[in-house]
Amino acid sequence: MMRVRFAPSPTGFLHVGNARTAVLNYLVKKKNNAAYILRIEDTDTQRSTMESEQSILSDLKWLGIQWDEGPDCGGKFGPYRQSERFDIYRQFTEKLLITGNAYHCYCTQEELDAMRAKAAEHNKPFVYPGTCRHLSLEQKLAYEHQGRKPTVRFRVNDGISIVVNDHIKGKVVFSSENIGGDFIIVRSDGIPVYNYIVIIDDTLMNITHVIRGEDHLPNTPKQMLIAMALDLPAPEYAHMPLLLGPDRTKLSKRHGITSVSIYREQGYLSQALFNYLALLGWTTRSGEEIVSIEELVEQFELSKIGKSPAIFDFQKLKWMNSEYLKNLPSEQVYSLFYPYLEKAGYTTHDTGWLNSVIDTIRGNCQIASDIVSEIAIFFGDTVEPDQEAGELLSQQESKAIIMTAYELVTSNEVNEHNYHQLLNAIKQKTGLKGKMLFMPFRAMITGRLHGPELDKIIPLLGYQRFKKRIENCYQRFIN
């Protein structure tokens, strides 16, 4: 049986790059009926938090990703938090120490930093020289007396070539002399490091396919070396190209929003994000872009994923979201929008009216939070014109419209029974039509140059507000 995994570290919010890894793994699971294992890699005790873990789990669920085994639901291969598996790792460390594949290293941080600095100075790659490889008992005791706490290093012998037959990258060959020498597998505080335990967990959890970001490719030979020393079978690998920002460096916060939770807060639809993330790196046969999860699963193949990195296009994601929003049934749109409106203070007891308003402006929203600025024109007796509306209303051509509207409204010639005819009345009186008529009128009533159809706005506004806005506009731009 095929088993895949997603293994985030709970050191912050779920990043879209990681979310893509989670999504791709999910596609593989669905396509091949595989088991999906969620493992929490929380060995960085300084930065790992339970809050992060919870928010990551919550974001994954929101995205529609369901796992079969994980810290919240258990499974046959648990525990699923690395921090709860230290006893397991200790046994393997013992074994490596006994077989001579690992040894205690008493070099201090400072000593190592100095060696690194020196290597950099000479433009040489840093390779741990194996200083502590053959320490005598006396030397060890002397170090212990100094209060040094040893790390455990994995012994890397020269002349070994490690081949990764990657499902995406193809055959990648590394030489053992190029991986920096003996590397640390257990820190001086006794906590094992990622590169060491990741392979133990992958094999112990029977993971058959490790699908992860390309940044892990250079780590893979280290992991495979450990597997060899421990006589564990290595899983198959697929390294996906990275997600980049517009400047072509690894996508990070400074490029914009990178947390799934923020997309969620801003009112992106999970299906849209899933769809976008899933299609970064490959396409469907037809080239169709708006694709259901079922169809994505149906058409997905690991080998179809491209080898080159992809730049995360915030704009295209937004477009995709708007497509999903358009196709959402009204009831779902209402319940999607309500929380944003409440938070912004746009509340009313007249749900019917509110829903009608939403119906008329939902098309102008690309993401749910857009509703807040779109709905503003329906609230308040007066409106503050934005810059372009203000400029238009200040122009000479607009004055006739404002004055005519004002006169008709104040003379009661136009009243609550016929006010939606005002536009036509102005047209007759001024002879203006088209843009020349509509735009100043729109600006006067809504304070903006963009928005839904005027014919729909006016009845929803009601006569009182309508009138007040005209009066206000008159005072503002004519008086």
Place this chain on the structure above:
RNA sequence: GUCCCCGUCGUCUAGGGGUCUAGGACACCGGGUUUUCAUCCCGGCAACAGGGGUUCGAAUCCCCUCGGGGAUGCCA
């Protein structure tokens, strides 16, 4: 520096020796429908990194150069 990965429109990509005067989508620009906004429709702009091979023929295969990215942590 060293190791590894990658290189088709601005972006995501299709293409895997002839069907490529390189296709689609986002973005952008123009036009049309709508007496207004948006939608929608139509059109346009725009790419095989460069140089050598191999071949009758190369975006496609090989080599080099250049460019970009990642790794090089007692982070993951």
